[in-house]
Amino acid sequence: MKALPLSAGALPAVASTTVRRVRSVRGVAVAFWWVLSIGCFAGLWEAAWAVGWADPLLLPPPHIFLAHFSDQAQAFSSSDVIGEVSTDSAYLALLTTIVASSLRVIAGLALGFTCSVGMGLLIRYFKPFGNITLPTITLLAPISPIAWLPVAIFIFGIGNPPAIFMVFISLFFVMTLSTISQIDAVSRTYLNVGAIMGASRRQLFLHVIIPAILPSLFMTLRMNLFGAWMVVLVAEATGVGSGLGQIVMLARNTFNSSLSFFTMTLIGLVGFLFDVALRQIQNRVLFWVPPSAVGRL
């Protein structure tokens, strides 16, 4: 549900109760379809297993790959510990793994967002800078982030930096070009208002152009979120040393289909929570986006 804190507060009390009721009814409806949708998906899978179409070794249905939660969690304990690991520390390992991957995504997104928006602004603010950098950026933009993986490892070796770099690079060129096109698309009227009010070029960028472009740039960021998760998993799978991507690789190498689906479920959930979080930030901080552009659950 989209939060409308300010407009709801402005309505008289009676109207706001109605609004709240309408909203909670809609919330229930949304939840209903969520449960039904996932229920149907899982149900079909379970049915396929029940009638023997889905081989439980290759396509274990949810009740199997979610059943041995603590066993699954064992896999997340760091690989140099051999033998049984206590369940508690296994859960801790699972949590650490998720957090490690998440932090890489967050660091990469934050870095990528700031640098690319800054780059786009510089390109439009200082014309010669734009002239010298834009052709190269335009040329580098279409290179798939995956192709940067060896470069990331050459430069940064093993560990967090290459994974963060991968997220950064997956965002940087797209967002830089997007920033530029957003700057060029700022409403003529807003720029005219700035000029009429006597804004200097710097003030125009600071008070008009940046606030005008931020909401749609945040949309671009959200759309690139799943891409960022993808490159982090690839980076982790190819040798960062830890993280959800490494578990996926482990599942593949040990032919552990249950673990594979279990990890996929985690990745899906975490990615979804990320999107929800970004959407909340967008609603709170960048409240001037038209609701239609925010998207709904």
Added chain:
Amino acid sequence: MDRPLSAKPPLIACRGVGKRWETAGGTVTALDGIDLLVDRREFVVFLGPSGCGKSTLLYLIAGLEQLTSGTISSGGAEVTGPGTDRGLIFQESSLFPWMSVGENVTFGLKLRGMGTDERRSLAADLLRKVGLADAADKRPDQLSGGMRQRAAMARALALRPEVLLLDEPFAALDVQTRSKMQDFLIEVWRESGASMLFVTHHIDEAVGLADRVVVFTARPGRIKSIVPVDLPRPRDPRSPAFHALSDHLTDLLRDEVDRAFAEQERVA
């Protein structure tokens, strides 16, 4: 069309003003040979068929566009860019959605380095003057169209302009709101002591507001005729004198609208 109405120097002086737009489809002459003097405290309305260059002339006076011939001066100084002596009100809502109404109204003062507290109390004053006393902390999208235009006026008035340039400011409003806003504008005009340059294609709006109506020809925009409106205010749109004037303007405009249509058909 120079007009030695008063001995005092005019506020706005357009002499031989022309504007050509260079577009991908070729050169468009939007304005040609505009001579116009506007006195202090005068209310002048630009009336003409759509596309005749009324907005263009307003933007030239505002200093937002460069003219291609002639000169424009404001308060005796040549116009080379925007200045606080000239405020502009746009047709569409031009409040920044990322600022509260109060912040919007004092945006020009913020650019000049006025502190937050001072601006806050000034915003309250300005908004009270335009009948939006409680709107300072609201967001622009919580205001109606008419309220937004009043806030835009407060924003322009904050810089104490000598002339307000209004580009069809009420075109998007419904008829009742529009008529209220016209009354309101007259009050603002009286109180602020500024001149008004008001663009419209509504004949009744022109007669209701203007000291003088400047009628434009179809493209290229030239001044076809300047019609003084000597009706006492408040004006009654049902009075015979009002009707006579609006009939006169209708006749003047009809030829131009026909010509504009013929041109459009020829081009299409």
